[in-house]
Amino acid sequence: MAISDAQRTALPTLEDVARAAGVSRATVSRVVNGAPSVSPELQRVVQDAIAAVGYVPNRAARQLITRRSGVIALVMSIAPGSAADASALDAGAPDDAVLRDPAPDGAASEDASPDASADTAVDRVFADPFFGRIVAGVLGFLRPLHLHPLLMLAEDEASRALVLDHLRQGAADGALVVSIDPADPLPGLLVQAGLPAVFFARPERPLPVRYVDLAHQDGGRLAAERLLAQGRRQVAAIAGPLSLHAGRARLDGFCDTMARHGVAYVPYTVGNFTQDSGERAMRELLEREPELDGVFAANDLMAVGALHVLRERGRRVPQDVAVIGFDDSSAAASARPRLTTVRQPVEAMAARMAQLLLERLDEPDSPPRAVLFDTELVVRASG
Amino acid sequence: MAISDAQRTALPTLEDVARAAGVSRATVSRVVNGAPSVSPELQRVVQDAIAAVGYVPNRAARQLITRRSGVIALVMSIAPGSAADASALDAGAPDDAVLRDPAPDGAASEDASPDASADTAVDRVFADPFFGRIVAGVLGFLRPLHLHPLLMLAEDEASRALVLDHLRQGAADGALVVSIDPADPLPGLLVQAGLPAVFFARPERPLPVRYVDLAHQDGGRLAAERLLAQGRRQVAAIAGPLSLHAGRARLDGFCDTMARHGVAYVPYTVGNFTQDSGERAMRELLEREPELDGVFAANDLMAVGALHVLRERGRRVPQDVAVIGFDDSSAAASARPRLTTVRQPVEAMAARMAQLLLERLDEPDSPPRAVLFDTELVVRASG
DNA sequence: GACAGATGTCCATCCTCATGG
DNA sequence: TCCATGAGGATGGACATCTGT
Numbered sequence: 001m002a003i004s005d006a007q008r009t010a011l012p013t014l015e016d017v018a019r020a021a022g023v024s025r026a027t028v029s030r031v032v033n034g035a036p037s038v039s040p041e042l043q044r045v046v047q048d049a050i051a052a053v054g055y056v057p058n059r060a061a062r063q064l065i066t067r068r069s070g071v072i073a074l075v076m077s078i079a080p081g082s083a084a085d086a087s088a089l090d091a092g093a094p095d096d097a098v099l100r101d102p103a104p105d106g107a108a109s110e111d112a113s114p115d116a117s118a119d120t121a122v123d124r125v126f127a128d129p130f131f132g133r134i135v136a137g138v139l140g141f142l143r144p145l146h147l148h149p150l151l152m153l154a155e156d157e158a159s160r161a162l163v164l165d166h167l168r169q170g171a172a173d174g175a176l177v178v179s180i181d182p183a184d185p186l187p188g189l190l191v192q193a194g195l196p197a198v199f200f201a202r203p204e205r206p207l208p209v210r211y212v213d214l215a216h217q218d219g220g221r222l223a224a225e226r227l228l229a230q231g232r233r234q235v236a237a238i239a240g241p242l243s244l245h246a247g248r249a250r251l252d253g254f255c256d257t258m259a260r261h262g263v264a265y266v267p268y269t270v271g272n273f274t275q276d277s278g279e280r281a282m283r284e285l286l287e288r289e290p291e292l293d294g295v296f297a298a299n300d301l302m303a304v305g306a307l308h309v310l311r312e313r314g315r316r317v318p319q320d321v322a323v324i325g326f327d328d329s330s331a332a333a334s335a336r337p338r339l340t341t342v343r344q345p346v347e348a349m350a351a352r353m354a355q356l357l358l359e360r361l362d363e364p365d366s367p368p369r370a371v372l373f374d375t376e377l378v379v380r381a382s383g
Numbered sequence: 384m385a386i387s388d389a390q391r392t393a394l395p396t397l398e399d400v401a402r403a404a405g406v407s408r409a410t411v412s413r414v415v416n417g418a419p420s421v422s423p424e425l426q427r428v429v430q431d432a433i434a435a436v437g438y439v440p441n442r443a444a445r446q447l448i449t450r451r452s453g454v455i456a457l458v459m460s461i462a463p464g465s466a467a468d469a470s471a472l473d474a475g476a477p478d479d480a481v482l483r484d485p486a487p488d489g490a491a492s493e494d495a496s497p498d499a500s501a502d503t504a505v506d507r508v509f510a511d512p513f514f515g516r517i518v519a520g521v522l523g524f525l526r527p528l529h530l531h532p533l534l535m536l537a538e539d540e541a542s543r544a545l546v547l548d549h550l551r552q553g554a555a556d557g558a559l560v561v562s563i564d565p566a567d568p569l570p571g572l573l574v575q576a577g578l579p580a581v582f583f584a585r586p587e588r589p590l591p592v593r594y595v596d597l598a599h600q601d602g603g604r605l606a607a608e609r610l611l612a613q614g615r616r617q618v619a620a621i622a623g624p625l626s627l628h629a630g631r632a633r634l635d636g637f638c639d640t641m642a643r644h645g646v647a648y649v650p651y652t653v654g655n656f657t658q659d660s661g662e663r664a665m666r667e668l669l670e671r672e673p674e675l676d677g678v679f680a681a682n683d684l685m686a687v688g689a690l691h692v693l694r695e696r697g698r699r700v701p702q703d704v705a706v707i708g709f710d711d712s713s714a715a716a717s718a719r720p721r722l723t724t725v726r727q728p729v730e731a732m733a734a735r736m737a738q739l740l741l742e743r744l745d746e747p748d749s750p751p752r753a754v755l756f757d758t759e760l761v762v763r764a765s766g
Numbered sequence: 767g768a769c770a771g772a773t774g775t776c777c778a779t780c781c782t783c784a785t786g787g
Numbered sequence: 788t789c790c791a792t793g794a795g796g797a798t799g800g801a802c803a804t805c806t807g808t
Contacts, residue, residue, distance in 0.1 A: 057801070444799090
């Protein structure tokens with residue numbers, strides 16, 4: 001409380017500390033920043049003065065000269081550049097009500113609850129366990145370094161421009177971009193502007209950028225080998241969107257491996273990584289191939305949807321039909337039966353993505369680098 | 384690419400724009416900030432000059448004088464102040480490996496994947512669908528205002544100090560705090576320091592602060608009334624931690640309503656809001672009350688755990704046992720049978736929380752205000 | 767070379783004062 | 788008198804650089 005007033009008037013500055021300690025501003029600055037060349041006694045004196053006056057460095061002033069904000073933008077980029085293959089739902093998403101004045105209406109009505117932003121496409125991003133894992137990974141790496149992520153969403157041209165502006169304005173030192181759509185223009189825009197960015201998953205168009213990615217195809221292979229080892233031969237797949245590299249590669253890896261082992265025909269259906277789409281896909285596959293004994297889904301959410309449909313149709317898992325998912329998200333462990341799945345180490349990938357960005361910030365001229373992560377089969381009960 | 388070099392040397396400043404436009408700095412500033420008193424023609428001229436030289440305002444310089452960062456801290460606060468009742472798992476959580484030098488090791492080994500921060504307590508926060516809903520709500524409100532959330536985690540004394548420092552340093556203008564533990568000292572610290580903050584859920588100790596909260600007790604009542612209307616009389620409850628107001632109030636509301644309708648005895652077990660704890664609780668309840676015909680769980684995750692156990696024990700839901708959850712999280716809709724649940728409008732609450740903070744920032748002297756949200760029964764298949 | 771002081775720098779905004787219409 | 792605009796110094800606070808002992 002006592003501080004509250006002081007705050008509103010004037011916070012103590014370097015100058016104040018210097019005066020209190022009887023040294024120069026420069027010396028205080030040296031102590032604050034841990035410069036080596038200050039005698040222990042003086043350090044003590046300055047530290048005491050800092051504590052006495054309650055000094056905290058002003059980040060804006062520091063940033064003005066160091067040109068570092070200590071902030072990293074974490075961008076969830078969901079919108080396609082051109083009208084692309086986003087699920088039909090998105091079509092009618094209303095624009096945000098743009099408030100020009102940052103000051104909210106003083107007389108906001110008490111009862112009318114504010115907009116809850118029920119935008120389906122946006123909500124889906126944050127509801128997906130994937131988002132939480134990304135955040136956990138990024139935070140785990142950044143926090144010990146005293147850096148923090150600024151959360152941004154890029155879903156249309158205006159919001160993409162906002163991301164670029166923020167970086168140019170120095171609101172963040174660089175961007176970690178999780179881009180969902182292959183037609184996303186954001187990666188290209190960032191590269192063109194020469195802004196520091198690292199991507200989760202390789203951008204569709206070849207760009208000289210840093211990114212982390214997964215050996216998707218190999219993951220598909222692991223799933224196939226597991227099913228083959230169990231003697232399953234009537235297998236089917238629930239693929240992700242084929243417009244995405246991840247969608248294609250996981251399916252390819254699965255089908256190729258099956259073919260190599262004599263299973264030439266693998267019926268598949270395309271979903272969109274949601275549980276609902278997994279249910280629809282499973283129904284369709286059961287109609288086409290009533291005798292199937294194994295299913296590979298390109299992510300856990302769709303696999304869970306498949307589990308539901310199989311149970312509803314009286315197929316026992318794994319006795320009648322084996323199910324293998326992808327990601328090893330929280331959904332896999334909480335499903336019943338527990339889901340056998342191909343692990344994607346999202347947290348480690350996100351952490352590494354952050355590390356690559358810091359490398360780029362420290363050495364702007366170092367060559368772009370990509371890091372590929374391996375998958376791993378996590379055997380549980382479903383297959 | 385072309386810009387990249389320019390960037391490293393000198394970005395254009397207001398002065399440059401002024402020169403290019405043949406006007407004064409003041410005029411450029413007026414145009415940039417939308418001051419009313421600039422003639423349309425001049426505005427045009429200045430806008431063109433801005434575009435021509437590629438000017439973007441420097442946030443640090445602006446913040447230095449306006450004392451606004453345009454950033455809002457979103458703090459997930461999970462650790463208890465004293466050694467409190469967090470679930471046993473947390474006990475051995477290792478400290479972060481503190482890296483003093485912000486520069487990462489240049490020769491980071493390629494193969495050793497970086498720490499994925501497998502800290503269980505932290506991971507649980509981000510894996511919970513609750514987190515995504517908070518983010519979605521906050522972002523939905525802040526984005527149209529061109530404000531952005533800075534994600535922070537407070538789990539021990541050091542990280543709490545970091546949150547306070549960031550606010551004092553002006554890294555963020557205020558904080559939105561989602562505090563899990565009742566013994567959390569962060570709310571008290573923020574109040575004491577006079578820093579602008581709004582809380583999700585009322586702090587345990589009475590404090591003169593702004594917050595949003597839910598009519599938890601009323602939610603418990605809705606669940607009870609639903610079960611009573613179905614003629615269920617042998618009901619049990621899976622409560623949340625009783626150290627939390629939300630845990631107690633939901634249970635109280637449920638039990639009180641049952642008592643008022645002649646059901647005096649409601650056996651209950653305490654869980655910790657995870658699916659696993661819900662399973663354990665359900666097993667225990669079935670042993671104690673084999674004849675039960677209705678269960679109320681204090682959140683959806685525990686309700687889903689209960690569903691699994693009931694199925695495993697051959698009880699049909701809802702025919703034999705009705706199950707009602709709480710939250711209406713994504714887990715409710717994706718469960719089978721779909722979960723009847725008490726809705727907590729998390730997104731709207733989070734948005735409102737952000738709005739309250741902006742009110743406080745614009746009018747520091749306005750009195751603290753709390754907003755209570757109502758629950759609502761969402762009837763699906765489970766009860 | 768170890769240490770510390772003095773001063774210029776980063777850039778947008780606020781201010782005053784003046785000017786022309 | 789009023790209004791749009793110019794001109795340019797002062798300001799915010801920390802760091803960089805240079806100098807001097």
